[in-house]
Amino acid sequence: MPDAIFSHPRLAVVYDAFDGKRDDLDSYVGLADELAAGLVIDVGCGTGNLAVRLAANGRRVVGIDPAEASLAVAKSKDGAGTVTWIHGNATALPQLGADLAMMTGNVAQVFLSDDDWAQTLGAVGSALRPGGHLVFETRRPERRAWLEWAADTEPVILEVPGAGTVERHLQVTAVDLPLVSFRCTYRFASDGAVVTSDSTLRFRSRAEVESSLAAHDYRVLDVRDAPDRPGREFVFIAQRMV
The missing domain is CATH 3.40.50.150 (Vaccinia Virus protein VP39)
Structure with missing residues (x-):
C-alpha cells in the first residue's frame, strides 16, 4: 500500500x-x-x-x-x-x-x-x-539525513490553491538502520481536518x-x-x- x-x-x-x-x-x-x-x-x-x-x-x-x-x-x-x-x-x-x-x-x-x-x-x-x-x-547513509529531519521541528505553512491554508509538521518516529521512519501531519485550516502519513525508507x-x-x-x-x-x-x- x-x-x-x-x-x-x-x-x-x-x-x-x-x-x-x-x-x-x-x-x-x-x-x-x-x-x-x-x-x-x-x-x-x-x-x-x-x-x-x-x-x-x-x-x-x-x-x-x-x-x-x-x-x-x-x-x-x-x-x-x-x-x-x-x-x-x-x-x-x-x-x-x-x-x-x-x-x-x-x-x-x-x-x-x-x-x-x-x-x-x-x-x-x-x-x-x-x-x-x-x-x-x-x-x-553516511550523511544521516534523518538527523536533519529530526532537528527541523518548525511547521511549514502554505497557501495551496484549491485547498487553502495547510500546515505540515514532520517527525522522525524511528531509526532502526537501515530503516528510518517518519510521520507527516497535515492540518487543513478550511475545516480543521488533520491527516497523517507514515513513511519508512531504506538506506x-x-x-x-x-x-x-x-x-x-x-x-x-x-x-x-x-x-x-x-x-x-x-x-x-x-x-x-x-
Whole structure:
C-alpha cells in the first residue's frame, strides 16, 4: 500500500506545493538526452512532474504508480494526455522495450525488503530493451539525513490553491538502520481536518546497491552526485546487459 502522502486524495492535491519546484528533475531530463532515450518509464511517477517534462520534449513516456490519488493529479496537468499512465507497481509493467527507466526522489528507497527491491529490479529490466538504462537516486547513509529531519521541528505553512491554508509538521518516529521512519501531519485550516502519513525508507550503501544491480543483470556505468544535493545522494546509471 502506498503511503497516505501519495494515496490520500487531500494529501495528493497538496503534494506538489510542499515538494517545491523540483529543479532536480532538470538533471533527469538532461540524462534522458544524454542517453538518447526515445521511450522512457517513470517508475513511481507520483503526481507526474517528471513524466510530463519528459513528454514535452517529444519522447514517448510511461508513468506508473500504485497511488490512484497521485495519478489523478498527474492526469490533470497540461501535457498529461501524451503520457501513458499505469496504475500499479513495477510488476505491472508490460514488456515495452523501453530505452530508459527512472526512479527519482525517494522511490528507490521505499522498497524495504530485499524481495521487494529484487522484484522491482527484475520487472523494470523486463520492461527495458537489451542495453536499455536504469537511472535512480538514493540517499547516502553516511550523511544521516534523518538527523536533519529530526532537528527541523518548525511547521511549514502554505497557501495551496484549491485547498487553502495547510500546515505540515514532520517527525522522525524511528531509526532502526537501515530503516528510518517518519510521520507527516497535515492540518487543513478550511475545516480543521488533520491527516497523517507514515513513511519508512531504506538506506542502502553503495556496495549494497551495486551488488543488487549485478545480481539482476545490470552493469553499473556511472555513479554521480545529485547536482542540486552534492555529497548527499548517489545517482546510479546502470545498463541492462541481457
